[in-house]
Amino acid sequence: MAIGLHDSPFKNPVIRWIDRRLPIFTMMQKEYGTFPTPRNFNYFWNFGALAMVNLAIMIATGIVLAMHYTPHVDHAFDSVERIMRDVNYGWLIRYMHMNGASMFFIVVYVHIWRGMYYGSYKEPRELLWILGVVIFILMMATAFMGYVLPWGQMSFWGATVITNLFSAIPFVGDSIVTWLWGGFSVDNPTLARFFSLHYLLPFVIVGVVFLHVAALHITGSNNPLGIEPKGPQDTLPFHPYYTIKDSVGLVVYAIVFAALVFFAPNFLGHPDNYIPANPLVTPAHIVPEWYFLAFYAILRAVPDKLGGVVLMFGAIAVLFVLPWLDRSPVRSMRFRPIAKWAFLLWTVNFVVLTYAGSQPAEGVWVTVARIATAYYFAYFLVILPLLARLERPLPLPESISSAVLRGGGPLPAGAAAKPMEKA
Amino acid sequence: MADTAPSHGTTAEPEGTRRDFLKLTTTAFAAVGGGALAWPFIHQMNPAQDVLALASTDVDLAPIAEGQAITVMWRGKPVFVRHRTAAEIEAARAVPLSELKDPQRDEQRVQRPQWLVMIGVCTHLGCVPLGQKPTDNKGNYNGWFCPCHGSHYDTSGRIRLGPAPSNLPIPPYEFRSDTQIRIG
Numbered sequence: 001m002a003i004g005l006h007d008s009p010f011k012n013p014v015i016r017w018i019d020r021r022l023p024i025f026t027m028m029q030k031e032y033g034t035f036p037t038p039r040n041f042n043y044f045w046n047f048g049a050l051a052m053v054n055l056a057i058m059i060a061t062g063i064v065l066a067m068h069y070t071p072h073v074d075h076a077f078d079s080v081e082r083i084m085r086d087v088n089y090g091w092l093i094r095y096m097h098m099n100g101a102s103m104f105f106i107v108v109y110v111h112i113w114r115g116m117y118y119g120s121y122k123e124p125r126e127l128l129w130i131l132g133v134v135i136f137i138l139m140m141a142t143a144f145m146g147y148v149l150p151w152g153q154m155s156f157w158g159a160t161v162i163t164n165l166f167s168a169i170p171f172v173g174d175s176i177v178t179w180l181w182g183g184f185s186v187d188n189p190t191l192a193r194f195f196s197l198h199y200l201l202p203f204v205i206v207g208v209v210f211l212h213v214a215a216l217h218i219t220g221s222n223n224p225l226g227i228e229p230k231g232p233q234d235t236l237p238f239h240p241y242y243t244i245k246d247s248v249g250l251v252v253y254a255i256v257f258a259a260l261v262f263f264a265p266n267f268l269g270h271p272d273n274y275i276p277a278n279p280l281v282t283p284a285h286i287v288p289e290w291y292f293l294a295f296y297a298i299l300r301a302v303p304d305k306l307g308g309v310v311l312m313f314g315a316i317a318v319l320f321v322l323p324w325l326d327r328s329p330v331r332s333m334r335f336r337p338i339a340k341w342a343f344l345l346w347t348v349n350f351v352v353l354t355y356a357g358s359q360p361a362e363g364v365w366v367t368v369a370r371i372a373t374a375y376y377f378a379y380f381l382v383i384l385p386l387l388a389r390l391e392r393p394l395p396l397p398e399s400i401s402s403a404v405l406r407g408g409g410p411l412p413a414g415a416a417a418k419p420m421e422k423a
Numbered sequence: 424m425a426d427t428a429p430s431h432g433t434t435a436e437p438e439g440t441r442r443d444f445l446k447l448t449t450t451a452f453a454a455v456g457g458g459a460l461a462w463p464f465i466h467q468m469n470p471a472q473d474v475l476a477l478a479s480t481d482v483d484l485a486p487i488a489e490g491q492a493i494t495v496m497w498r499g500k501p502v503f504v505r506h507r508t509a510a511e512i513e514a515a516r517a518v519p520l521s522e523l524k525d526p527q528r529d530e531q532r533v534q535r536p537q538w539l540v541m542i543g544v545c546t547h548l549g550c551v552p553l554g555q556k557p558t559d560n561k562g563n564y565n566g567w568f569c570p571c572h573g574s575h576y577d578t579s580g581r582i583r584l585g586p587a588p589s590n591l592p593i594p595p596y597e598f599r600s601d602t603q604i605r606i607g
Contacts, residue, residue, distance in 0.1 A: 067467070067468070068467075068471075082471070085472070086471040086472040087467055087471045087472075088463070088467050088471060089463030089467050090467060090471070092463050093464070
C-alpha cells in the first residue's frame with residue numbers, strides 16, 4: 001500500500017477527513033458493505049453473527065455484574081443474592097448473563113454443526129476452523145470459571161471435580177492441582193484467580209474472534225452447496241442482503257433468549273447452586289451445566305481415571321485435525337450420500353451423550369455412554385477417512401447461480417437482484 | 424426484496440414509498456427496544472435497595488455536653504452534631520446577613536438553638552472541615568476550618584471566608600425526644 005493519504009470515496013467531509021487519514025470507513029464498506037457473499041446462504045449462516053452478538057451481551061452484562069460481585073469465599077454467595085434482590089435490575093442482568101451462557105453454547109453448537117455439515121473446515125478454511133475450535137475451548141474455560149463464582153454447592157463441587165481432572169496426569173498431576181488451587185483444596189485463592197481469569201478470557205475470545213473473522217474475509221464464506229462462487233452472479237453484497245437476513249435471525253434469537261430469561265430463568269440451572277458452598281458435603285447428584293454433559297459422559301464412560309480424562313480432552317482436540325481426517329474433496333453433505341447419514345447419526349449420538357451425561361453413572365447409562373463414545377470417535381477416526389476413499393459423491397452443480405436460480409447461468413444485471421428464491 | 428423494484432414506478436409517491444415507511448417504523452421500533460434495554464444497564468449503577476434502606480441514622484444527644492460535638496455517619500458521610508454554648512449562639516445570631524456569602528439566618532439552620540446538626544462536608548470540594556475536636560483549628564470565626572483549601576465556617580456552619588460557595592448543608596432530621604434525633 002502506498003504511503004500517503006488514502007483516496008477516500010466518501011463525500012461527507014467529516015467522514016472523508018477521517019477516512020483519508022485512517023480508512024476505517026473504507027474498510028467497513030469493503031468488509032461489511034459490498035463484501036461479496038454467496039447468494040445461497042440458508043439460516044444456518046446466521047449463527048456466526050448471533051455468536052458475535054451473544055459475546056457482546058456476555059461482556060456487557062458481565063462488566064455490570066463485576067461492579068457488584070465480591071470474589072471472596074465469605075461474601076461471594078451473598079453478593080450474588082444482593083445482586084438478585086437489591087441492585088436495580090440486578091436480577092435481569094444476572095439472568096441475562098446466566099442464560100446468555102446457555103444461549104452462547106446453543107448458538108455455537110449450531111455454528112459448529114453448520115461447519116461440519118457443509119464442510120466449512122475444508123481447504124482453504126482449515127485455519128479459520130482451527131481458530132473456531134480455539135474460541136470454543138476458551139468459551140468452555142470461561143463458562144466453567146464463571147459457574148464457580150456464585151460459590152454455591154455446584155460451583156464448589158464442580159470446581160473440585162474439574163480441577164481434579166488434572167490430578168490424572170502422571171507424576172506431576174497433584175502438583176498441578178495444588179498450583180491451580182493455590183492451596184490444598186478449592187478455597188479463597190481459587191475463587192479469586194477464577195474471577196480474574198473469568199474477566200480476562202472473554203477479551204482473549206474477542207481477540208481470537210477478530211482473527212477468525214479476518215481469516216473468513218480472506219477465504220470468503222462457505223455456502224450450503226460447498227462450491228466456490230465463480231463470479232458476481234454467484235454472490236450478493238453483504239449489506240443489505242445479509243445484514244437483513246442476520247437481523248431476522250437475531251429477532252428469533254432474542255425471542256428465545258427473552259423467553260428463557262423472563263419465564264424460565266433457572267430451567268437450565270441446578271437448584272443446588274442456590275445452597276452456599278459447603279466443603280464438607282458433596283451434593284448427591286453432581287453434574288456440570290448442560291453444555292458440558294456430552295463430554296462429561298465420555299469422561300465417565302471410561303473405567304480408568306487417566307483414560308477418561310484423555311478421551312474427554314481428545315473429544316475436543318480431535319476437532320483440530322478434522323480437516324485432515326476428512327480428505328473428501330466434496331464439502332457439503334448434500335452431495336455425500338453416505339457421509340451425510342453418518343454425520344446425522346453422529347449428531348443424534350451427541351444428543352444421546354448429552355442425555356447420558358445428565359443421568360447417574362450406573363446401569364444402562366454406562367453402556368449407552370460407552371457405545372456413544374465409541375461412535376463419537378469412530379466417526380472422526382474411521383468413518384470419515386474411509387468414506388473419503390470409498391464414497392461416490394453426487395454430481396456437484398456447475399455453479400451457485402445455476403443451482404439456485406432455475407434456468408441457471410449468468411444473469412443480466414437488472415435481474416440479478418432476485419435473491420428470495422434461495423433455499 | 425428487490426422484486427418490489429418494478430412496482431416502484433406505480434406505487435411511488437412524492438412523500439415516500441412503502442419501503443421508506445417500513446424502514447422508519449422498523450428503525451424506530453429497534454431504537455425504542457434498544458433504549459428500554461439500556462435503562463437497566465444505567466439504573467444498576469444507582470443506589471441499590473439495601474443502600475437506600477440504610478438512609479437514616481439515630482443519634483442519642485444525652486452524652487454530648489455543652490460546648491462539645493460529635494460526628495456520626497449518615498449515608499457514608501460525616502454529620503456534625505454540636506451542642507452549642509450560649510456564646511456561640513449569640514455570635515452566630517449577631518452577624519448581619521449582609522456580611523454573609525450565602526445569606527441565611529441562624530434560626531433557619533437549627534430546629535433548637537443549642538443543637539446544630541449539619542453535614543460535615545466542605546461545599547468546595549468535599550473535604551471534612553476541622554473544628555469538631557477542642558484542639559482543632561476552628562478558623563477565623565471559631566466554627567470550622569477546612570484544611571484542604573482554607574474555607575472558614577462560623578458557629579452556625581456558614582461560609583465566611585475561602586473558596587467554598589455555600590454554607591454547610593443541613594440534613595433532614597427530626598427530634599424523636601428531647602435527647603434523640605433521627606437523621607434522614
